[in-house]
Amino acid sequence: MEQWLQQLQKWIHEVEEWVHQQPVEQLSAAFAVLIITFALFGFFRILRRSKSNTIVLAGLTGSGKTVLYYQLRDGSPHQGTVTSMEPNDDTFVLHSELEKKGKLNPVHSVDVPGHSRLRPKLDEFLPHAAGVIFVVDSLDFLPNCRAAAEYLYDILTKAIVVKRRIPILILCNKADKVTAHSKEFIRKQLEKEIDKLRTSRSAISTADLTSEFTLGVPGETFAFSHCLNKVSVAEASGLTGEISQVEQFIRELVKP
């Protein structure tokens, strides 16, 4: 130990002497360059972190994400959609806001395919997400309830979502149909399913690489209010254009 300390002191001494020997201008120039690079580095890092104004549309296949995406962008779903094979990614001003005067803030939104084989694509977009809209088919809800709850559970337990407290909007799509379920019913069903999932998933959580956090308060039945990030429920209809609640959510997140 003593020897190391002595060596260290000798080195420090040598460095000091060397520094004193250099001309002052060189030293100051080198110092300035160092400071500038660090400043730029830090600046870019901060810029990148705050650049999370992406809205991610996720949900099971067939729930209406692509229709919703085009409603937001163009105001109409055009001639219809088929199962997406790739994500739809674009930055645009919301269609309903085009008529507004004043500064228009473009929104970067991504529509991730819902097919289970394309699930990994969601992980590419979540790091930049400012908010997630989880689209649920309220017409055909009960047969897909388990799959929807599993997907939602996966999203809620991802590390990024928990750490950044990304707000999630559960959107009950196709609400214009007569036999569509109400958002309260869907919320309760999802809470029940996620509660069951908690017990079965936490049993194998050490092997399940995606679920890195456990949800809710252990011992109590799960409710969305237990989540650290804000989870809200809303109704919409992609085909008819009733998407006011969605737009409100987006406007809150993407501040002008």
Added chain:
Amino acid sequence: MLEQLLIFTRGGLILWELGKALKGSPIDSLIRSCLLEERSADAAFHYDAPAGGAAYTLKWAFDNDLGLVFVAVYQRILHLLYVDDLLAAARREFSRIYDPKRTSYDDFDEIFRQLQKEAEARAEEMRKSKQAGRAPAVAPGKKQAPGSTVRGSGKQRSGSSGGSGKDDSDGDSGKGRSLANGSLNGQENGNKENSRAPNALIKGKENGAPEVGAFDVNKLHKLRSKGGKKTDNGVGGSVGGSVGGGKAAKAGPKKIVKKNRVWDDSPSESKLDFTDPSGERGEGPTEVVAADQGESMMDKEEIVSSDSEDEEDEEVEHEKPGTKKKGWFSSMIQSISGNAVLEKSDLQPALKALKDRLMTKNVAEEIAEKLCESVATSLEGKKLGSFTRVSSTVQTAMEEALLRILTPKRSIDILRDVHAAKEQGRPYVVVFVGVNGVGKSTNLAKVAYWLLQHQINVMLAACDTFRSGAVEQLRTHARRLQIPIFEKGYEKDPAIVAKEAILEAKRNNSDVVLVDTAGRMQDNEPLMRALSKLINLNNPDLVLFVGEALVGNDAVDQLTKFDQKLADLSAVPNARLIDGILLTKFDTIDDKVGAALSMVYVSGAPVMFVGCGQSYTDLKKLNVKSIVKTLLK
């Protein structure tokens, strides 16, 4: 006539549509079961609308540069020859007027109608020219007509319709067509029927030709089934004979009792038969300590080492100098500027290298071929990004494709399913099927051990009533794990044993019933029928196919035959097929993990468990990312 022609983006928006609405949802099912399953190199897709709808055939073309898909739908009974031409022409014209910002293309209607007329006219011309060429060859054709009908109808069974309208100058096709009647209608029918035959003949003859492309897996297994049917009569007969012979030996009176030979050194063994567990051994079930070997590896997190992928520079050297049309310098410039459009000839060397690499990793040959074709289809016509080589683009595309195939398309959370079944008040039934010697009983015990660790009541059902020692084997496992076992000895009908086992499980409140079946070869018709009967009678929740990781090309055959037999021999229209795969003997292969890919690709079922050893804890989950990395290393 075409029912519908659709143009849509890969992101899902329909850009242009012609035709009336279709019954069912053929486009969605095309995307889900074909394009996303990396079968985009197939010639056509057949769709049967549910509930008595029409039967459609779908053909498609990609424009990879713009990210568009062109799909044509028509009735299956029609054999339109001009569809491929039409799709190619439509793709050409549409890519001219395509604009990413535009979403409605009504002006394309006119262009398309013209294209359709041209394509139909071309098809008519070709047909007429073939008819004219046929006329002098009628006389010798009559003798060989019956022969060619047999061939024609035999080949008609094999898979996809050609529909390319290639002008083949074989005399055979002429002979085939001479069957048509004199009347015009008859001729048209004959043409339509036989237009399939020559195209199928082309496929048969040009197996090696690069234009035909992938070896048709459908054709492969249909051919094998034809050969198989001849052999399995013999096999079934011999199995039946041996069982019958065994019975006769037992029934016949013992005339001479063999005396044990006593050697000088060894002590006399009074007891040689150890099949009776209780009584003489003195070990009751309560004395055996329950096997507790710690946490099953299913519950342990697998640490994936993140070593950086090294670029494979060797593929560039594989390019033959003859195929290089552009010089080295210009290709360098193009790869930097990023404007090179990928042609099939560019992709071939990289794809061949990838295919060879996959095959050295024990992926079945036809699967590797199909995968490479599918990746080629998805990359053709795409513009290279700047600073990327062809090989790296192909590598990334192949990696994505492999990830997509191996990602399960439905949840493999068995515990959740077990809980759901428990709520409904019935036991969750799992049936283990597979060929001989893959490790069904061993892995059944491992799964039971894992389930026990999660506080689930398990019961074993010994439905392997054929192999000697099978029931004892399960009995030993049940004793070590301290779980109930339902057995009826040997020579009983496995379907009945399984049924009674499930009833017993319901009575004693077991959550899960694990049913062990006898190993059987996929060609053995009577045994496959017995298996089908077991599955249909008991309607299990999970049919788990147990396959070993050592198998190579045979995996494809095993799974297709199992699925096919289960589908054919069931009475209900929606037959139960293989729901999941259990991959065994994973510890015996170092990095030759290709069997997993072959099995998943062929059956579409996810790999639910991986057996990697012979003790109770050696059961893992499949780590998709590490398998993909190993396959492409």
